[in-house]
Amino acid sequence: MSTLTQTNGRLSSTTREERLTSFEDRYRQQQFTRRNWTFLYGALFLVALVASVAVSDFSIPGLIKGLPMAWNYIAGTLPTLTLENFGADMAEWYWGLRFWTRLLVETILMGFVGTVLGGVLALALCFPASRNLVQNSGIYFAARRALEFCRTVPELVFALIFVFAFGLGPFAGVLAIAVHTAGSLGKLFAEVNENVDPGPIEGVRASGGNWPMIMRLGVVPQALPNYASYLLLRFEINVRGASALGLVGAGGIGEDLYVAIRQFEYTDISAIMLLLILTTSVIDIICETIRHRLIGHSLQQSA
């Protein structure tokens, strides 16, 4: 700032050439610092890359050898489908369709119930975790740390522990999803709460509302469309996550996928994965449509 005013003050008394050289000096200086930073970041990146390669036994020969292996494996999972015998081939590929559909329904239900339970928990925790809604910094701190813990411990770790405590099966999986969802949604909800218009809050407080009333009447109506949008997004993520929980015995289609991969039932792997991709795509599209309608609706109301 000070250099700027200095040059401004001197402007009238300097010649064109002087101004040009000072500009070029400044430009070169800026370019120099920028290059230095780029160089520093580049060097850091290279160091990290070399260190990672060293630690993880990654090597180009390994990659060249491994990639065809991976490709062969994936190609091996594809079934032989012929045009003249298409119906029978499909029937053979999807021999377990009834069983898999059942497991898929279970996976989707796990995602759904986990999202709802996690959403309820998140809703309970998001108000104390919003800086603009609580005066007591101790409560704020505790709520934030609790959400952080739920969010950072991976879902699968919760599942591993819950399988011990609640027994094998989808119940443990749903609880794992719920706890993790509470953490991540709670944080997002709290961010929504921190961005609400303070006018309605003051209005409810001025008319004598207590804290729960302020939350219910001042905050929630403003934040509801965003809550719903995040919930739907999380539902998509959770269905995907639920498909992996079966690997540790927490229910869903992952259990059968695990068996198929471990027993090298190649065509089953591709059949289940294709089903999973289809299901998640359909859910994504449905949720996206609902989300656009929800947000569009709220925009219409405010307009």
Next chain:
Amino acid sequence: MTLAQPADIARLKRIHPGLFVRPLPHRLRDWALWLAFFAALGFGLWWIDASPMRLLNGLNKLGLLVTLMIPPWPGDGLWDYTLAMLETVAMAFLGTVIAFVVALPLGFLGAKNIVPNWVFHFGIRRFFDAFRGIDGLVWALIFVSAVGLGPFAGVLAIAVGDVMVFGKLFAEAIENVDRKPVEGVRASGGGELHIVRLGVFPQVFPVMMSHALYFFESNVRSATILGIVGAGGIGLQLSDRIRINNWQEAAFIILMILVTVAVIDAISRRIRARLI
């Protein structure tokens, strides 16, 4: 200012009934939606065999486990855990870098303003989307079967899982490029290469880097669990400790994961703030 009298309210209600009661079809639709929602929830709870008794018993056991976890203690495996944690971070880093490099050309292919053919555009976007449907852990399981146990499978799993999402994000970043700098470069006589280097790249690069950093963070989180299926990293140690009921060490590993993730988040937040 006088308060509204009951008579006034009654009169207003008579004149504008629509303002006080929502139309019946709307209410019916809402009721039906809520009913469907609770029916689905109830069905789900029944399916997973949820009951208060089960929850209470489980929570009891969980409380017992938590007391077993205290105090978290590394035992004599501290060095092994540190190495495994480093391996986890390295896997995430390499996976992100590989995904980034592979996704760059894909991003250009998927951008509407680079390849204007809408059939191709629609196809490649759906292709990007489809791959997101598979969880990283499933990829890891497949790559462990394909290339054997170890971090290499983990790196491949992370890379494959991310490539398509990266491709989609890059394509969006390229589509959102402001055309004015491009026109500026062209107007001052720059060739195609100049346009990409001076008009497009400076706009796209910070966005891409910020995505890459964000993915690195999230990959560190997911890399911590890939070991559960044998794809290297700390997950193997964690699932082993849980399997043999060594809860103190399991708790220590979980704490290590928490600290590592927090540190990496903080660092990458710094770098991101500088970039944008």
